[in-house]
Amino acid sequence: MTEPDYDCGLCPRLRGFILENRKLHPEWHNGPVPTWIPPEGAGSVELLVVGLAPGLRGANLTGRPFTGDFAGDLLYETLGAHGFASGTFEARRDDSLRLRRTAITNAVRCVPPQNKPVGAEINTCRKFLNGTITGMHNLRAIVTLGKISHDSTVRGLGGKLSAHSFGHQRETEIDGVRIFSSYHCSRYNTNTGRLTPEMFNAVFTDVARFLAT
Numbered sequence: 001m002t003e004p005d006y007d008c009g010l011c012p013r014l015r016g017f018i019l020e021n022r023k024l025h026p027e028w029h030n031g032p033v034p035t036w037i038p039p040e041g042a043g044s045v046e047l048l049v050v051g052l053a054p055g056l057r058g059a060n061l062t063g064r065p066f067t068g069d070f071a072g073d074l075l076y077e078t079l080g081a082h083g084f085a086s087g088t089f090e091a092r093r094d095d096s097l098r099l100r101r102t103a104i105t106n107a108v109r110c111v112p113p114q115n116k117p118v119g120a121e122i123n124t125c126r127k128f129l130n131g132t133i134t135g136m137h138n139l140r141a142i143v144t145l146g147k148i149s150h151d152s153t154v155r156g157l158g159g160k161l162s163a164h165s166f167g168h169q170r171e172t173e174i175d176g177v178r179i180f181s182s183y184h185c186s187r188y189n190t191n192t193g194r195l196t197p198e199m200f201n202a203v204f205t206d207v208a209r210f211l212a213t
């Protein structure tokens with residue numbers, strides 16, 4: 001599995017933002033956030049969840065995807081409800097939460113200012129997403145959170161966006177990997193009602209059903 005170096009500087013704007021934050025908050029992670037895999041290793045992964053990018057005071061602070069900001073609350077609760085995680089999520093890297101057959105990563109590994117990566121950054125970081133996917137030999141399903149992560153995943157798998165368009169609770173397949181797309185579980189989407197816990201749960205119900213076959 002390919003992970004960026006802690007000092008990856010392929011995206012100058014993101015590198016500059018991280019260096020600023022290293023000065024301001026030396027105790028934070030402040031680097032590319034690695035893919036979180038289950039204790040059994042990448043070979044045990046059947047489901048990969050792809051988010052957008054680390055949140056400034058979430059994964060960028062803790063160093064673990066979706067850990068420390070609001071989006072993780074709904075994600076980990078839902079994963080646990082479907083058996084894709086066990087233990088207790090306490091928004092800390094050293095909590096007892098463990099992933100089961102599931103890994104979590106981001107389309108862009110470094111925190112972007114205002115949570116908004118630009119196209120060149122998404123394209124540049126795709127090589128790490130591709131490396132993550134190809135290193136999971138038993139991968140059967142991917143959940144993409146939001147359109148940016150969906151489109152980058154489709155492109156990474158060599159698919160055409162016109163044939164695999166994003167939509168909440170939409171499914172498609174590329175090269176034997178089933179892709180389930182979902183609105184991102186961000187605070188903004190849940191506060192505005194664009195994504196309800198029930199809508200999010202429905203996506204993982206589909207995934208669980210698929211993986212049970």
Ligand code: SF4
Pocket residue numbers: 004008009010011012014015032108109110121124125128
């Ligand atoms: S976003 Fe990805 S490619 Fe860009 S600097 Fe960070 S790790 Fe490197």
